[in-house]
Amino acid sequence: MDKYEQVIELAKRRGFLWNSFELYGGSRGFYDYGPLGSTLKRRIEQIWREFYVIQEGFMEIECPTIGIEDVFVASGHVGGFSDPLCECKKCGEAFRADHLVENVMDAAATLNAEQLTQVIREKGITCPECGGEFKDAYEFNLMFKTTIGPGTGRQGYLRPETAQGMFVDFQRLSRFYREKLPFGAVQLGKSFRNEIAPRQGVIRLREFTQAECEIFIDPRDKSHPKFERFADKELTLYSRQAQEEGEPVRMKLREAVDQGVIAHEFLGYNLALTNAFLTKIGIDPVRLRFRQHLKDEMAHYAIDCWDAEIETERFGWVEIVGIADRTDYDLKAHSKVSKTELAVYVEYPEPKLVTSFVVKPNMGKLGPIFKGKAKAVAEALKGLSEAELSKEEIHIAVAGEEITLSSDMVDFAEETVKVSGESLVPHVIEPSYGIDRIFYGTLEHAYDAEDVGAKAAESGLKGQEELDELESAAEEEVGETRLVMHFSSAVAPVQVAVLPLLTRKELTDPAKAILAKLMDKNLMTAYDDSGTIGRRYRRNDEIGTPYSITVDYTSLEDKTVTIRDRDSMRQVRAPIEGLEDVLYDLIYKGRSFESAGKPFNFQINSE
RNA sequence: GCGUUGAUGGUCUAGUGGCUAUGACUUGGGCCUUCCAAGCCCAAAACCCGGGUUCGAAUCCCGGUCGGCGCACCA
Numbered sequence: 181m182d183k184y185e186q187v188i189e190l191a192k193r194r195g196f197l198w199n200s201f202e203l204y205g206g207s208r209g210f211y212d213y214g215p216l217g218s219t220l221k222r223r224i225e226q227i228w229r230e231f232y233v234i235q236e237g238f239m240e241i242e243c244p245t246i247g248i249e250d251v252f253v254a255s256g257h258v259g260g261f262s263d264p265l266c267e268c269k270k271c272g273e274a275f276r277a278d279h280l281v282e283n284v285m286d287a288a289a290t291l292n293a294e295q296l297t298q299v300i301r302e303k304g305i306t307c308p309e310c311g312g313e314f315k316d317a318y319e320f321n322l323m324f325k326t327t328i329g330p331g332t333g334r335q336g337y338l339r340p341e342t343a344q345g346m347f348v349d350f351q352r353l354s355r356f357y358r359e360k361l362p363f364g365a366v367q368l369g370k371s372f373r374n375e376i377a378p379r380q381g382v383i384r385l386r387e388f389t390q391a392e393c394e395i396f397i398d399p400r401d402k403s404h405p406k407f408e409r410f411a412d413k414e415l416t417l418y419s420r421q422a423q424e425e426g427e428p429v430r431m432k433l434r435e436a437v438d439q440g441v442i443a444h445e446f447l448g449y450n451l452a453l454t455n456a457f458l459t460k461i462g463i464d465p466v467r468l469r470f471r472q473h474l475k476d477e478m479a480h481y482a483i484d485c486w487d488a489e490i491e492t493e494r495f496g497w498v499e500i501v502g503i504a505d506r507t508d509y510d511l512k513a514h515s516k517v518s519k520t521e522l523a524v525y526v527e528y529p530e531p532k533l534v535t536s537f538v539v540k541p542n543m544g545k546l547g548p549i550f551k552g553k554a555k556a557v558a559e560a561l562k563g564l565s566e567a568e569l570s571k572e573e574i575h576i577a578v579a580g581e582e583i584t585l586s587s588d589m590v591d592f593a594e595e596t597v598k599v600s601g602e603s604l605v606p607h608v609i610e611p612s613y614g615i616d617r618i619f620y621g622t623l624e625h626a627y628d629a630e631d632v633g634a635k636a637a638e639s640g641l642k643g644q645e646e647l648d649e650l651e652s653a654a655e656e657e658v659g660e661t662r663l664v665m666h667f668s669s670a671v672a673p674v675q676v677a678v679l680p681l682l683t684r685k686e687l688t689d690p691a692k693a694i695l696a697k698l699m700d701k702n703l704m705t706a707y708d709d710s711g712t713i714g715r716r717y718r719r720n721d722e723i724g725t726p727y728s729i730t731v732d733y734t735s736l737e738d739k740t741v742t743i744r745d746r747d748s749m750r751q752v753r754a755p756i757e758g759l760e761d762v763l764y765d766l767i768y769k770g771r772s773f774e775s776a777g778k779p780f781n782f783q784i785n786s787e
Numbered sequence: 788g789c790g791u792u793g794a795u796g797g798u799c800u801a802g803u804g805g806c807u808a809u810g811a812c813u814u815g816g817g818c819c820u821u822c823c824a825a826g827c828c829c830a831a832a833a834c835c836c837g838g839g840u841u842c843g844a845a846u847c848c849c850g851g852u853c854g855g856c857g858c859a860c861c862a
């Protein structure tokens with residue numbers, strides 16, 4: 181079993197991830213999040229909200245998952261999100277029809293399926309695999325189609341990304357933020373893509389969760405007001421140049437922006453923010469890098485684009501976040517299709533006085549004389565210089581006809597107007613997170629099958645004598661292993677387990693009382709009194725419960741319990757009084773485990 | 788979508804054209820247990836779906852579904 185299999189096996193068994201519709205044989209590209217998975221995912225999303233909504237101030241909106249056609253015409257998904265496919269009659273192999281045609285003509289990408297079929301027929305293109313003939317080409321659109329309303333209804337699509345919601349709501353958002361750049365909004369939710377062949381479990385789904393943020397910024401100024409926060413932060417950058425050399429480089433953010441590796445501060449800040457988020461939820465920094473899109477893989481309108489990638493054992497480096505400067509492409513596209521100006525008015529620091537030469541044809545006189553031609557005459561006048569307009573008789577040519585006008589038919593003057601600002605189409609910085617992939621990443625990076633003997637020794641839980649025994653035993657056979665999910669306590673689905681040492685009423689009663697206290701503190705708590713204490717610790721290790729509380733007979737005497745730390749397996753003894761606050765601080769405030777109580781050195785009994 | 792390969796309790800697995808289909812772990816009930824899984828007793832739980840061949844199919848054949856891999860695809 182490779183690591184992916186091990187992680188998926190555990191995830192399935194323990195209620196993190198299940199294949200959807202298993203009862204009926206399943207369906208590819210869909211996964212259920214079980215009780216623990218759902219909780220873990222929600223915690224990840226909640227931390228994401230802390231970063232983007234609370235810290236950055238980009239409020240969350242919620243738009244329908246079904247969109248109308250216009251939206252995706254504007255976004256380019258109707259036209260561009262489909263691939264023309266073409267299958268060989270003989271061997272059945274499928275090819276991109278436009279790729280087949282590319283060699284014999286230019287602009288193959290602009291043709292539709294019908295046209296492509298025609299070209300393939302005319303040019304006699306055959307299967308590169310077997311030389312067979314091709315069937316007709318057809319469009320495979322990656323969007324799920326549906327019908328809105330009864331009957332023929334209106335064509336609708338399940339959204340292939342959440343981003344469009346923020347673009348469509350741009351005007352409303354702009355007013356909400358009192359028309360002051362930069363502003364942004366986020367959306368967390370489901371998106372849908374009818375993948376041709378989804379694989380790799382949760383890495384490529386047909387229904388998946390995105391967390392996207394669209395930040396609208398002033399195109400003339402891409403500095404970031406909080407840049408200093410991360411300026412000295414070192415990131416692993418796999419820039420275009422680094423990719424040529426084959427080795428990512430560690431670089432401080434300031435250097436990267438100064439040297440032009442990252443296009444500008446705003447993008448750089450967002451790389452660092454992503455780095456901070458991913459690290460916080462437990463992505464291993466060593467297995468995290470930022471890879472720059474190569475020129476030819478970047479959308480034509482984008483200025484710069486970086487993917488956060490994590491290393492997985494089976495799939496190698498997997499993209500989990502895309503951070504792009506999408507310029508004004510999206511707003512302009514929606515502006516064009518909706519015929520609405522999508523821009524903000526930006527005031528200058530000082531109003532500008534703009535002097536210009538203004539020509540005002542006197543339409544009251546031109547109209548009756550020139551009738552239908554009056555407009556053309558007026559336009560011609562606007563093109564004249566001051567010197568020409570100053571003459572007694574003004575000569576112009578309209579549609580090849582010489583026309584002479586008297587000077588009273590036009591006024592002109594040097595005019596100075598005060599301009600206090602201008603309309604700007606903002607640029608968009610877009611961090612786009614694939615939550616399901618991030619979810620898998622936290623599972624794989626948290627997963628560990630560790631040697632218990634070695635771990636116990638490391639944590640000082642074994643005596644020297646036993647250690648020696650262990651060493652000689654280790655040569656013979658592999659020691660006992662325990663499966664541990666080293667979730668950061670911020671995302672762990674179960675935060676505390678309460679375990680009476682023995683299943684006896686005098687211990688279970690106070691244990692249940694403690695459970696109630698912890699629940700009151702809003703901690704996700706589990707109670708378990710079945711089997712031996714060791715088994716229960718292991719069970720909780722497997723689901724990544726960071727802390728376990730054990731009630732023993734000493735508890736009855738001095739009102740203390742032990743707290744066990746999942747990773748080190750060490751224990752401290754702490755008073756029951758105030759225990760909920762101690763745990764809250766351990767989980768949310770980064771309080772050190774050693775400070776939580778007095779050391780409780782119970783040596784593991786190897787009997 | 789094409790090719791290839793697989794599918795047995797919750798998990799991992801044994802197995803053969805033929806009686807009540809292995810085993811381990813897990814789970815539940817009980818016993819025992821004063822801090823790190825595998826002690827004892829009891830119990831629950833499976834041959835992916837449909838068709839065919841056959842006296843008889845979980846086993847052989849065909850199709851489907853799902854999983855792995857390769858090709859293609861991958862905002």
